[in-house]
Amino acid sequence: MVGTAKVRDNSRAAPIPGRQQTMERFREQGGRIAAVLPIHYPRALLRAHRILPVEIWGPAQAFTPLADSRLQSYICPLARNALDFLLREGARRVDMVLVPHTCDSLQGLGSLLLDQAHLDRPTLNFYLPRGAGDASVDYLAAEIRSLSAALSRISGRSPREEELIECVMLEEEADSLLSELLGARPRLPLPDHTFYRVVRSREYLPAEDFISSANGVLAGRTSLGAPERLPILLSGIVPEPMEIFDALAGFGAFAAACDLACASRRLYPGGKSGDPFRRMAESLLGAPPDFTRGSAIRDRVRYLRANADKSGARGVLFYPVKFCEPELFDLPLLRKGLDGAGLASTVIEAPLHPHLSQVLVPRDPGPPPRPGGVTPAGALPER
Amino acid sequence: MGPPLKCAAATKRLVTRHYLDGRYVRHYGKTAWVTSGAPVELLKALGFFVLYPENHGALCGARRAAEALCRESEAAGYSSDICSYARTDLGSLLSGRTPVGRLPRPDVLVCCTNICQTVLAWYRVLSDHFNAPLLVVDTPFLYAEAPPHAKAYVLAQIEAMVEPLERIAGRSLNQDRLKRTVKYSRDAAELWNRITEMGRRKPAPLTAFDQFIHMAPIVEMRGDSRTVDFYAAMLRELEERARLGIGAVQRERARLVWDNLPVWHQLRFLSEFFAEKGAAVVAATYTKAWGELAPLLQESQPFEAMADTYLHVLLNRGTGSKLDTIRALVKEFDADGVVFHSDRSCKPYSIGQMGQRDSVVRQDGIPALLLEADHNDPRSWSRSQNINRLEAFMEVVAR
Numbered sequence: 001m002v003g004t005a006k007v008r009d010n011s012r013a014a015p016i017p018g019r020q021q022t023m024e025r026f027r028e029q030g031g032r033i034a035a036v037l038p039i040h041y042p043r044a045l046l047r048a049h050r051i052l053p054v055e056i057w058g059p060a061q062a063f064t065p066l067a068d069s070r071l072q073s074y075i076c077p078l079a080r081n082a083l084d085f086l087l088r089e090g091a092r093r094v095d096m097v098l099v100p101h102t103c104d105s106l107q108g109l110g111s112l113l114l115d116q117a118h119l120d121r122p123t124l125n126f127y128l129p130r131g132a133g134d135a136s137v138d139y140l141a142a143e144i145r146s147l148s149a150a151l152s153r154i155s156g157r158s159p160r161e162e163e164l165i166e167c168v169m170l171e172e173e174a175d176s177l178l179s180e181l182l183g184a185r186p187r188l189p190l191p192d193h194t195f196y197r198v199v200r201s202r203e204y205l206p207a208e209d210f211i212s213s214a215n216g217v218l219a220g221r222t223s224l225g226a227p228e229r230l231p232i233l234l235s236g237i238v239p240e241p242m243e244i245f246d247a248l249a250g251f252g253a254f255a256a257a258c259d260l261a262c263a264s265r266r267l268y269p270g271g272k273s274g275d276p277f278r279r280m281a282e283s284l285l286g287a288p289p290d291f292t293r294g295s296a297i298r299d300r301v302r303y304l305r306a307n308a309d310k311s312g313a314r315g316v317l318f319y320p321v322k323f324c325e326p327e328l329f330d331l332p333l334l335r336k337g338l339d340g341a342g343l344a345s346t347v348i349e350a351p352l353h354p355h356l357s358q359v360l361v362p363r364d365p366g367p368p369p370r371p372g373g374v375t376p377a378g379a380l381p382e383r
Numbered sequence: 384m385g386p387p388l389k390c391a392a393a394t395k396r397l398v399t400r401h402y403l404d405g406r407y408v409r410h411y412g413k414t415a416w417v418t419s420g421a422p423v424e425l426l427k428a429l430g431f432f433v434l435y436p437e438n439h440g441a442l443c444g445a446r447r448a449a450e451a452l453c454r455e456s457e458a459a460g461y462s463s464d465i466c467s468y469a470r471t472d473l474g475s476l477l478s479g480r481t482p483v484g485r486l487p488r489p490d491v492l493v494c495c496t497n498i499c500q501t502v503l504a505w506y507r508v509l510s511d512h513f514n515a516p517l518l519v520v521d522t523p524f525l526y527a528e529a530p531p532h533a534k535a536y537v538l539a540q541i542e543a544m545v546e547p548l549e550r551i552a553g554r555s556l557n558q559d560r561l562k563r564t565v566k567y568s569r570d571a572a573e574l575w576n577r578i579t580e581m582g583r584r585k586p587a588p589l590t591a592f593d594q595f596i597h598m599a600p601i602v603e604m605r606g607d608s609r610t611v612d613f614y615a616a617m618l619r620e621l622e623e624r625a626r627l628g629i630g631a632v633q634r635e636r637a638r639l640v641w642d643n644l645p646v647w648h649q650l651r652f653l654s655e656f657f658a659e660k661g662a663a664v665v666a667a668t669y670t671k672a673w674g675e676l677a678p679l680l681q682e683s684q685p686f687e688a689m690a691d692t693y694l695h696v697l698l699n700r701g702t703g704s705k706l707d708t709i710r711a712l713v714k715e716f717d718a719d720g721v722v723f724h725s726d727r728s729c730k731p732y733s734i735g736q737m738g739q740r741d742s743v744v745r746q747d748g749i750p751a752l753l754l755e756a757d758h759n760d761p762r763s764w765s766r767s768q769n770i771n772r773l774e775a776f777m778e779v780v781a782r
Contacts, residue, residue, distance in 0.1 A: 069737065070737050070738055071734065071737065072725050072727075072733055072734075072736070072737065072755075074464070074727045074730070074733075075730060075733075075734060076730075101523075101524055103500050104499050104500045104501060104730045104731040104734070105730060105734065107500070107524050107731060107734075108702070108730065108731060108734025108735060109734070110526060111524075111526055111701040111702045111703070111734075111735060112702055112734060112735050112738065114526055114527075114701065114703070115701055115702045115703035115706070115735070115738075116702060116703075116735065116738035125524075125526045127523040127524060127533075129521050129523070129536065130496060130500075130503055130519060130521040131519050131521050131540070133543075135536055135539040135540055135543060136521075136536075138532075138535075138536070138539070139523070139532055139533070139535075139536035139539075142530075142532035142535075142536075143523075143532065146530060146532065291503075291504060291507075294503050294507065294519055294521070296507060296510065296511070296517075297507050297508065297510075297511050298511060322464065323464050323730075325464065325465050325466065325500075325501055325504060325730065326500060326501075326503075326504040328461070328462040328464055328465050329461070329465055329469070329501075329504035329505065329507070329508060330504070330507070330508075331460060331461075331462070332459055332460035332461055333508060333511050335460065
């Protein structure tokens with residue numbers, strides 16, 4: 001039986017500083033700040049250059065007049081929001097912008113920032129190879145070296161190998177804790193909002209601060225009993241707008257596991273090589289399957305099923321960003337694969353941009369909208 | 384409009400023959416489905432029959448079969464926000480319907496990311512659907528000059544494809560045959576380049592709309608001697624038309640450049656609309672892309688040549704490079720305006736167009752129009768709104 005009990009925040013974690021506060025503190029220590037677009041990039045490299053990566057995944061529901069004059073309405077709202085933010089004020093708050101090549105939209109954004117936007121901050125790009133094997137590792141290690149050379153021109157530093165390794169090890173420790181944190185989710189008596197605030201602090205906190213914060217949360221683990229709420233797996237790019245968690249809670253459900261680009265798709269295993277550049281490449285390429293590396297859809301299905309099994313999730317809620325082509329391509333086959341395993345699923349497009357989506361507005365008055373496949377609570381097939 | 388090109392019948396014959404071959408290929412050979420920017424020379428040299436789902440999508444679009452097929456894929460859960468070529472093709476797979484009769488089942492899928500990341504998403508679906516191996520040639524996007532490690536990476540991937548392709552083909556790669564195939568590709572690309580450059584003549588003996596129709600062989604039949612012969616004949620016809628002063632548009636009064644893919648379902652409407660205004664669309668970034676890299680395809684080092692060529696295609700270069708291309712076309716073809724097709728289905732081609740349009744208008748003083756459409760899905764075509772825009776644009780151009 002699944003209830004709708006309210007979950008109190010019993011976390012022992014210290015309050016998590018916000019982005020602005022974190023940036024100010026890092027600057028006071030003599031560091032620089034990089035605005036970084038999603039998804040994959042070598043954090044350790046930036047830290048070795050004394051640059052703090054602060055990621056841009058939103059803000060959601062922003063009005064974007066400056067970006068609207070440069071991007072057509074059918075371009076990914078995440079790219080649109082980021083562009084508007086950078087043009088308006090964001091770029092002035094940072095020392096550089098890094099745009100990893102994640103998809104066609106971010107490829108275009110990276111190119112547009114260089115060729116058209118003329119920010120008064122350097123813009124760097126970073127290409128993540130789509131594939132596995134030695135050629136990809138070789139390429140990525142060289143790409144990270146090349147990025148390091150570009151960073152040196154900004155930071156004025158050329159990190160020694162020991163410094164690089166030290167940073168790599170620290171980030172690997174933080175990645176390992178993130179993995180532990182996400183794995184422990186069903187045993188953490190926190191509301192989703194609070195939990196994902198901690199998880200997402202990995203987007204901007206220095207690794208050492210994230211480690212401390214994650215350890216604080218993990219100390220509040222309880223033993224695993226029968227879930228008071230309906231466990232579901234949340235899949236998508238980013239849980240924005242975060243009201244999705246309120247909607248889940250309203251149905252007595254919670255995100256027991258996730259397959260989010262901003263979180264669990266970045267559970268990088270430690271690398272093996274003694275060479276820090278190669279080690280970072282191995283680590284990035286070892287992340288769970290996702291479209292940005294061209295992973296086979298059947299691998300994604302396998303991963304989602306395993307993740308659901310481990311967390312006890314009884315359904316999957318896909319929360320894709322509007323116009324996110326690569327994510328949208330996979331959905332029919334992912335859902336078919338999950339259906340074959342007795343896992344219900346449904347899709348709600350994330351309305352990241354206020355102009356775009358009316359998908360959540362019901363056409364006629366009636367009961368409040370409910371995510372179809374995971375409601376009503378308790379109606380999911382027993383597993 | 385001027386008299387139609389005589390080579391139209393030959394193009395139709397060539398394309399029909401190609402799809403007809405595909406129906407019977409299972410009796411004598413293997414089939415590869417490939418993206419339009421894939422290093423097809425390797426496959427041709429190994430005797431594969433190659434099929435281009437994008438071209439099949441375009442063909443469905445031009446024959447107005449795309450909308451029904453898009454609806455099929457949408458009914459199966461594919462979002463209407465994904466590329467309409469992909470939706471058309473997936474709809475064809477799911478329904479079994481195609482204007483070409485039947486498509487051969489692929490023994491292997493080869494996807495090159497130099498045109499977009501969409502193809503990677505699309506081919507992963509195909510791989511799952513057919514349970515066929517997917518070989519990826521990943522070409523790092525070029526924001527500026529290609530770094531040496533990008534070239535080495537592409538080369539390594541093409542070389543690594545040989546072994547699995549030989550296994551699937553059941554034969555070894557013959558280096559002489561590969562060199563010959565690369566040469567055919569280069570010869571065809573050079574001829575195609577000369578054909579597109581015929582648009583510089585006044586009056587232009589062909590328009591971009593002619594190019595869209597006659598580009599099928601350079602896209603899907605590269606590395607074939609018949610393609611070389613076909614384009615040699617087409618070039619002769621165009622030279623003759625130019626010599627006689629026969630224009631594709633009667634009483635040519637204005638000259639335009641087209642950016643992005645064609646609007647396949649409105650090809651006739653658009654060509655007639657511009658012709659009625661005395662406007663010849665004399666060049667297109669899209670068609671130019673298939674000829675401009677011909678000099679890189681040197682058969683003496685076929686693998687290096689393929690790596691270099693396919694890494695540098697127009698769509699794998701930044702928005703600044705595309706603006707340079709547009710400006711060069713305006714200058715070289717003495718154009719009076721630019722039509723930017725803002726293509727809902729082709730995001731990588733369309734991102735940057737608003738800034739490019741501003742640059743062309745404000746810095747160069749050339750009128751430019753952003754035409755909202757979709758290359759294959761007619762539901763994104765607003766006829767009256769677009770006619771209004773086109774009319775207003777032509778008034779500015781004609782001043």
